[in-house]
Amino acid sequence: MAISVRSVATSVPPTVIKQPDMRDLLLVQPGRSRLARRLIASAFDGSAIDTRHTVVGDLDLGAPLEAEPTADTAGPVFCDRGQRRILSPTTGTRNDHYVAHAPSLFLEAARGALAASGGLQTGDVTHVVTASCTGFFAPGPDYVLVRDLGLAATTRRLHVGFMGCYAAFPAISAARSICAENPAAVVLVVCAELCSLHLEASDDPDTIVASALFADGAAAAVVTARPAPAGHLVLDLDEMRTTLTPVGEQDMAWTIGDHGFEMVLSRYVPSIISEHIRGALDPLLTTAGTDSTGAGGRIARWAVHPGGRSVLDKVEQALGLSEAQMEPSRSVLREYGNMSSATVLFVLQRLLAAADGTPERVCAMAFGPGLTVESALLTMRRSDGAPAAA
Numbered sequence: 179m180a181i182s183v184r185s186v187a188t189s190v191p192p193t194v195i196k197q198p199d200m201r202d203l204l205l206v207q208p209g210r211s212r213l214a215r216r217l218i219a220s221a222f223d224g225s226a227i228d229t230r231h232t233v234v235g236d237l238d239l240g241a242p243l244e245a246e247p248t249a250d251t252a253g254p255v256f257c258d259r260g261q262r263r264i265l266s267p268t269t270g271t272r273n274d275h276y277v278a279h280a281p282s283l284f285l286e287a288a289r290g291a292l293a294a295s296g297g298l299q300t301g302d303v304t305h306v307v308t309a310s311c312t313g314f315f316a317p318g319p320d321y322v323l324v325r326d327l328g329l330a331a332t333t334r335r336l337h338v339g340f341m342g343c344y345a346a347f348p349a350i351s352a353a354r355s356i357c358a359e360n361p362a363a364v365v366l367v368v369c370a371e372l373c374s375l376h377l378e379a380s381d382d383p384d385t386i387v388a389s390a391l392f393a394d395g396a397a398a399a400v401v402t403a404r405p406a407p408a409g410h411l412v413l414d415l416d417e418m419r420t421t422l423t424p425v426g427e428q429d430m431a432w433t434i435g436d437h438g439f440e441m442v443l444s445r446y447v448p449s450i451i452s453e454h455i456r457g458a459l460d461p462l463l464t465t466a467g468t469d470s471t472g473a474g475g476r477i478a479r480w481a482v483h484p485g486g487r488s489v490l491d492k493v494e495q496a497l498g499l500s501e502a503q504m505e506p507s508r509s510v511l512r513e514y515g516n517m518s519s520a521t522v523l524f525v526l527q528r529l530l531a532a533a534d535g536t537p538e539r540v541c542a543m544a545f546g547p548g549l550t551v552e553s554a555l556l557t558m559r560r561s562d563g564a565p566a567a568a
Contacts, residue, residue: 187290276313347552397523408563426549483544
């Protein structure tokens with residue numbers, strides 16, 4: 179029995195941030211030190227990001243002022259574009275915007291994944307697993323999906339909260355376990371993050387890096403052991419692993435402050451990943467009959483979470499990957515930035531879109547607080563309409 183990802187779909191909000199526009203806005207904020215301005219220019223210019231998406235209409239920096247987006251309140255909440263000032267709403271106000279805007283992203287991605295699943299309908303869904311770390315509400319996004327998709331009231335639900343950029347993996351792992359226990363199960367996995375709600379003008383280096391990197395988006399996957407129609411492209415979930423690096427607990431963290439969630443993302447993170455990525459992948463790749471030495475030549479496709487340009491550079495160097503193998507991750511970073519838990523699913527969607535149907539091994543990975551490395555070994559293939567061998 180093979181448990182497979184039958185489809186992946188993504189969703190982003192309509193407002194686009196161009197990286198130079200946001201850089202220039204941050205540079206003119208009052209009180210910035212000369213060092214902070216240098217850090218802002220360096221972080222944005224070296225990010226390898228062109229555009230990002232946001233639910234914050236105040237950040238539509240290219241729109242004419244007379245076309246100021248209508249906010250939920252009487253005036254701008256996150257950015258006064260007329261005065262070129264980034265505002266500092268409370269965490270409660272930011273979370274109110276999460277409650278207002280997150281459900282539509284969850285829903286759009288979920289509908290897209292079902293539509294691309296090869297014939298599965300809402301009536302087939304038995305379980306919903308959601309993941310997010312950029313806001314909270316209850317009943318939560320898992321409940322909203324059951325309600326708004328018209329799923330059965332008996333649909334089982336699980337929410338994976340506040341795990342950061344790697345959360346898609348425990349969410350999919352939970353779906354895999356459900357399907358192993360019940361081969362008839364169909365699990366809808368949806369990750370959505372509204373990172374831009376926590377934008378803050380600051381001299382703090384971590385905050386500056388976060389302002390240059392993070393963005394909003396959602397992605398969904400349908401996971402099931404039911405055989406897909408003949409010719410349908412699937413990703414078999416062969417093996418999944420998690421590893422905590424021996425260092426880095428204080429170098430990547432996500433906490434709640436009075437004026438938004440606060441990111442700790444030290445400059446040592448890429449080096450920590452570079453030093454420990456081989457050891458983290460060894461158990462996974464040994465299971466597959468290989469090892470991390472020369473892995474780039476043995477596994478055809480790679481879905482590396484684009485945590486940032488330096489992270490991708492270090493992974494490429496440490497694993498001996500080619501530019502072509504890294505391009506799906508680099509193109510997602512360039513076009514969308516880092517959307518936390520949803521981002522690696524954007525990369526997997528890109529791999530599926532480019533596949534020619536030849537069976538290929540795929541290694542996927544993401545990194546997050548802890549420092550945690552989550553990884554998965556998958557087989558991308560076209561279904562023959564019958565269950566594949568385990």
